[in-house]
Amino acid sequence: MTIEKHSGHDLKRNIAVSILLNFVITIAEIIGGLLSGSLALLSDSLHNFSDGMSLLASYFAIKIGERKANERYTFGYKRAEILVAFMNSAVLVGVSLFLLIEAYRRFKHLEPIDGPLMLGVALIGLTANLVSVSLLHDHSHESMNVRSAYLHLMSDTLSSVAVVIGGIMIIRWNVTWVDPLVTVLIALYILREAYEILRESIEVLMEASPELDLGAIKAEIESIPGVKNAHHFHAWRIGEKEVHFECHVEVNDMPLSEAQWIIDRVEEALKKYGITHVTVQLEVNRCEGKDVICERR
Known part of the structure; x- marks a missing residue:
């Protein structure tokens, strides 16, 4: 078996493990967010759910992209990964805008938050996200599709860090406005990172010329x-x-x-x-x- 085949097998296995971890985190954060009253946890759970779905789509795109060219698809199926990268980044933009709207509503009507519960669930999510990121780190430059999935995980890891910091501040100073503030920071980061992949995937789908002199x-x-x-x-x-x-x-x-x-x-x-x-x-x-x-x- 060639090194490339080994790499492809490892990638698919690591993506499968990351999918499982993300769906487990999603369920934990939804329960934790509802019990603690934390919008940041609920927003992170939504982000994790989108991560899981994006990883699932990336997995199937890799499988489809491995098919050989035929009389109907003479160029092969590699563009399936570009389509998934486009969908993943478009979903991230939508999630970001939704989080910004929800954060604005929470700023207007601050609610009490169970800081210790928020912090405990956030630490679980952060640990699982770090494991997922480490699994895909070595594959993150292999394709736009894998890079978009890796970006989902990186942004979610950073958002988990922000939620942990927010939980600590709520426990120490009872500043509940930190919760929607963390949500805004998460949303803006996701929006910025998703834009680059969205732009590049659109260029490929629109058959824009690559950067050639x-x-x-x-x-x-x-x-x-x-x-x-x-x-x-x-x-x-x-x-x-x-x-x-x-x-x-x-x-x-x-x-x-x-x-x-x-x-x-x-x-x-x-x-x-x-x-x-x-x-x-x-x-x-x-x-x-x-x-x-x-x-x-």
């Missing part, structure tokens, strides 16, 4: 002997790490064997830009427009 690519292609012009560029990502590129290349009239040499040179030249798949359309005095981007009418 198209001017430099054009100059490099046109420096190949026999190439007169390179134009009508299209670049997009199938998944997080798979970049496709296509262009029209105008050449001198030449035998097919020489034309194939040019295609090979173009493919080789574009590897250093992180492009994994190149499609070149050769032509002789065909396109009127010679711009990098083709203007469709």
Whole structure:
């Protein structure tokens, strides 16, 4: 078995354990929040529930992404992980806005809170979250999908820390306004972190061009002997790490064997830009427009 297969097996196992932990924390914090009257605990339980669901979706996305390309899905299933990353981050944005509204209502009508119970449940949640974070830490840079799930867990760990601090302050000084304040801080942090993944996943789904220097690519292609012009560029990502590129290349009239040499040179030249798949359309005095981007009418 290869190292990659070992890594994939470990990832799925660690995600499964984290899913179980998150649902256990969710139940504990809902009960603790209702008994103690802590909005921060209830908000953290909602966050943990969204964590569990996001991890569950990430798990299935990984399983789907492992399927091979076929006649219907010729690019394969890697974009399933991008879809899940989009859904996870969109849910986080929604959760953040909900928490901000609930915190505002609590600020207007402060309620007594059982500090010791709030602190005890928060410590249990923090411990479980730290275990989940440690399980996914080594996998957090493997894909956008895993990164979004890891972000869920990291943000929930930080929110658990905030709830613990809030519980200590309530016990020591009976400052119940700390509870909605902690909720606001949790919500703002989640909102900021979720935005970046939401933006990147939308760019992939909308087939936005990755960060490529198209001017430099054009100059490099046109420096190949026999190439007169390179134009009508299209670049997009199938998944997080798979970049496709296509262009029209105008050449001198030449035998097919020489034309194939040019295609090979173009493919080789574009590897250093992180492009994994190149499609070149050769032509002789065909396109009127010679711009990098083709203007469709």
